[in-house]
Amino acid sequence: MAQKAKKDRAKSNIATLNNLHVGSLVANVVFLLFSLLIRKRSLLVWFVLSLPALISQFILERSGRPSYDPSTKALKSSGEDLAAPGLTEYMFDIIWVTWASLFVVILFGNWGWLLWTTVPIYGAYKGYGLLGMAKGLMGGGQGQQMPEEQMPMNRKQRRAA
Numbered sequence: 001m002a003q004k005a006k007k008d009r010a011k012s013n014i015a016t017l018n019n020l021h022v023g024s025l026v027a028n029v030v031f032l033l034f035s036l037l038i039r040k041r042s043l044l045v046w047f048v049l050s051l052p053a054l055i056s057q058f059i060l061e062r063s064g065r066p067s068y069d070p071s072t073k074a075l076k077s078s079g080e081d082l083a084a085p086g087l088t089e090y091m092f093d094i095i096w097v098t099w100a101s102l103f104v105v106i107l108f109g110n111w112g113w114l115l116w117t118t119v120p121i122y123g124a125y126k127g128y129g130l131l132g133m134a135k136g137l138m139g140g141g142q143g144q145q146m147p148e149e150q151m152p153m154n155r156k157q158r159r160a161a
Contacts, residue, residue, distance in 0.1 A: 010066035053098035
């Protein structure tokens, strides 16, 4: 049963990574062709803002690609789950926002790169939420007093009430 789950994850990861590579190739080639042949767009900004997406894609490839034994072609490792929430999900978000930014830049000009600013803003928002959660786990709210109504009552107080 466990081997079937590994094989299913390996198939899912292969399909996801192939779709990711094809999508990235299409988005970047369309942008480059448009920028070089039709209308000039900033290639320096494209290179700088595409780096996080390319790095994320590389990390997803390295961690998610299944590995097989070369002699027996048996599955050695199914790779990390690419459908996992958290950092994996955030890396996919970086890639998709970069693709969306490419098409917005094609349509509306270099001002379309402002869409890419949602990536660090969202990262800061999630980081702030994690910081608040960590503060709560470490006892950051212990110094606060409970309101009078919420204080636990002893037996004598319950009878009087």
